[in-house]
Amino acid sequence: MARNIPLLDASWLYVESKEAPMHVGSMAIFTVPEGETTQQAIGRIVQLLRNSVEFAPPFNYRLSSPRLLTLMPKWIEADKIDLDYHFRHSALPAPGGERELGTLISRLHSHPLDFRKPLWEMHLIEGLYGNRFALYTKMHHSLMDGVGGMRLMERIFGKSAKESMNLPAPWSVGTISRKKKNSEPQHFADQAREAWEAAKLSGQSLPAAGRALMDLMREAVKPTDPALATPFSGPKSIVNKRVGGARRLATQTYPLERIRAVAEAAKVSVNDIFLAICSSSIRRYLLERDALPSESLTAGLPVSVRPADDLDGGNAISFIIANLYTTESDPLTRLKEIRRSTQLAKANLQAMPKEAINNYTIMLMAPMMLQLVSGLGGLTRPIFNTVISNVPGPSRDLYFSGCRLEQFYPISLIPHGQALNITVVSYSGQFNVAFTGDHDALPSMQRLSVYTGEALEELEAALGVTWESKKAAEPVAASKAPAKTATEKRPAAAKKPAARKPVKAPED
Incomplete structure (x- = not known):
């Protein structure tokens, strides 16, 4: 069917x-x-x-x-x-x-x-x-x-x-659709009635979505608050070129409690800390290449609008845009301003009726999609400079055929004009960050993952946070152990293994 x-x-x-x-x-x-x-x-x-x-x-x-x-x-x-x-x-x-x-x-x-x-x-x-x-x-x-x-x-x-x-x-x-898989096929009249009802609901929500988008456009033409990031307000940079087919992957993992401790000390959210260390990492990476724009970079932040009981596939997301304040050198000031930017963006999205969010998302992303379809992606100013995503994952250990899931990393896509994606997934007390980048646009991309760790330490020092389990929990930096033979067994201890070295591809 x-x-x-x-x-x-x-x-x-x-x-x-x-x-x-x-x-x-x-x-x-x-x-x-x-x-x-x-x-x-x-x-x-x-x-x-x-x-x-x-x-x-x-x-x-x-x-x-x-x-x-x-x-x-x-x-x-x-x-x-x-x-x-x-x-x-x-x-x-x-x-x-x-x-x-x-x-x-x-x-x-x-x-x-x-x-x-x-x-x-x-x-x-x-x-x-x-x-x-x-x-x-x-x-x-x-x-x-x-x-x-x-x-x-x-x-x-x-x-x-x-x-x-x-x-x-x-x-x-597989997934579970809201409609039972073994239900009887709908008659054409029932399908037509459902389509009409959906069209009416969508039509009723269009004005609200249109007003929200027009508010963003007016802010873009006549800015009133630098914290309110708008589409196409970010500058072109080396992460906004056309991409090739080859990809780079780098990862980093932190104890989730460590991130929470910094967030509590700063009176911000875990996601604010995540955005701040990503911003610091990008800023340092671009500075080292003498490629940091004089205007602040912006980030598209996916926001899930999927109902709690929705186990179906497909996409149920919207986007907000945040100012990353990559021009700000002070880490605490940068964190404070990033938080204000995300709060303003969230407030605008939450002010819309739920029925309007899908139409708003389609209208917001349409220029980007037109850029990509027309071949202009990476040649013109991007709708935002990069995508930074925080996906909540399971809080307890999971297993596959008797084997414990030790670490889980998301690997995302990068379109023309956005050569870098940073996504984090929380899993069983871990905060697992993955950097997906274009092979040619981002040489030595592994440094981005290293710099997030140093940015986190910088925030801890500025806030007076001491992470007691820091040495035991951070990724192992020792040399690689040799692979075990097929007949070798694990030690009898039932404790979880120590945190592993982050995954990385070789640098040029």
């Missing part, structure tokens, strides 16, 4: 290009349980996955017209799916460290998905030292946003090792 693709979802399909594919991904690192070797666990898991040939939405969705020749694209459920194409088994070269993992995933994330097939891939990666392996998954943004992905993740993985042993393959779980 065909399913119409909503306009916001379809827009990610239409702006797709070879150099700027519109898929998002994740990197999940697992630890093999005691009493089982890595080789045994991977052999068992691969067999389980290869024998799983039932596919649930959105893993069985494919485009009705792969070349997007229709005005309104549709999803149709594929009758036959080549599992060998979608699920792949890879191995890291020696020594199997975070560097090798980052290099492989950077390359995998660079390749576009095939529009003739369901738009997803999953790669099981072995050879990671320390009795570990990784799962890299990518899916087209038209099928899933960040919060939807987190809710799907909580259904795919178990809350205990025992529970996870009885779960099916991820593609057999």
Whole structure:
């Protein structure tokens, strides 16, 4: 049965290009349980996955017209799916460290998905030292946003090792639509009535969305408050060029409680601290390249509007724009002003009726989409300089086929004109940050992740915050350990392993 693709979802399909594919991904690192070797666990898991040939939405969705020749694209459920194409088994070269993992995933994330097939891939990666392996998954943004992905993740993985042993393959779980999957097909009259009601509701909300957008436009023409960032108010910079097909990946992880301690001391939110250390990192990176603009950079901040009970796929997001104050040298002043900017932007969005937010988002993002479709992305001033996203994740440990999920990182997309994306996911007391960048535009991108750590230390010093568990919790900086042999077992201790070194791709 065909399913119409909503306009916001379809827009990610239409702006797709070879150099700027519109898929998002994740990197999940697992630890093999005691009493089982890595080789045994991977052999068992691969067999389980290869024998799983039932596919649930959105893993069985494919485009009705792969070349997007229709005005309104549709999803149709594929009758036959080549599992060998979608699920792949890879191995890291020696020594199997975070560097090798980052290099492989950077390359995998660079390749576009095939529009003739369901738009997803999953790669099981072995050879990671320390009795570990990784799962890299990518899916087209038209099928899933960040919060939807987190809710799907909580259904795919178990809350205990025992529970996870009885779960099916991820593609057999899928999302849960608000309409029951086994419900009777609707008659044409019912479909037409639903479409009419939706159109009326959308039409009624257009004036409110239009007024909110006009307020932003008036502020852009005659600024009254520098804290209120507007579309296209950010300057062009080296992160706003056209992108190539190759990607870079860098990561950093912090204890969530450490971030919260700084936020409490500064009387701001965790997200304010996150934006502040990202701003500081970008500012320092650009200063070192003598490329810091005299005007402050801006960031697009995705805001989820997905209801708490919505377990379906697709996109349920809007955007606010924040001033990053990259021209401000004092870290506390920068933090204070970033907070004021985000509060103003949130207040404007929250003042709108819920029904108007989708129309507002479409109108707000339309210029950016037109830039990309017309080929002007990266050649003109960007709607905002970068995207910085904070996605709340599970607060407790999760497991996959008996193996504990040790770390989870989001890997995002970068369109023409925005060569850098920074996304954080909180998971089981961790604050896991991933930097996705264009390979050519951002050389030595790993420095951005290092600079966020130093920016956090700078805020701690300025606020008089002492993190007692700092040394034990920060990523290990020692040399890489050799990969264990297939017959080697983990020690009997049941404690969680120490925090690992962040994943990174090699620098030029």
